[in-house]
Amino acid sequence: MAYRTVLVGTDGSASSFRAVSAAAALAGATGATLVLACAYLPMRESTRAAAADRLGELAYKVSGSTPADDALRAAREHAVAAGAPDVVLAAEQGEAVDVLVSLAARHGADLLVVGNRGLNSLAGRLLGSVPSGVTHRASCDVLIVHTTDGGR
Template identity: 85%
Template sequence: MASYRTVLVGTDGSASSFRAVTAAASLAAATGATLVLACAYLPMRERDRSAAADVLGELSYKVSGSTPADDALRAAREHAVAAGARKIELAAAEGDAVDALVSLAAEHGADLLVVGNRGLNSLAGRLLGSVPSAVSHRAGCDVLIVHTTSGR
């Protein structure tokens, strides 16, 4: 097995993505690699931002900008630490998940990009393509697809 120095794992804050984080963190801990927790986010349209501000008031900042991604990354860090990762970096990037993960992997010099398998077995994933499938074709490094869903 290759010795990985930098492992980047994508998370969206979902339970299945945290299973990928745990797997990546265990691998990083075993190899002494730096673990980069990565999350993509899309900017909120002004109309949606205004609606959120009306409903949420002072708490509207929680759904705008990179705040949701930052929240997902903080939660992912807890999973990574629990799995034994010691050197952890956080990276949020604006854009489509595939573009963001591939770019962040290159930017951080990742030897391994880890994603969950969510979307591979769905009809939408088969018709439109899934994040794991697209990442595996576009990444400039090794890709590990972690089985994080039941496949149903």
């Protein structure tokens, strides 16, 4: 089966960029569109006000979708370097699992790619991690990329 649309989640971390690179290489090899997805949560008003006081006119850089947009721009560089021919950026407010599953459905993704970070943590086992959550809820194939340094 050839994948036509591959969606990968990123939060701007180095480990998530490993998943982006893997997804981009796969998209490049199959000629698929790569959708880079980033979920973000709204900033509490007290936190936003404190940031505005400290950062002044630069406060926009830490509020709203700006951090997610910045993460997506950085992820695009990794994706292009890894060979993705067609890259789409998608930032959406919400919890990571909800956003990834929703965006995968909306974009008609054949494959959803996430990193394994969180699978082996106590919090991940008790509360559910992003990789675990998407494997249970996605209606497409899911690829979990080994993105952490431990265990290899």
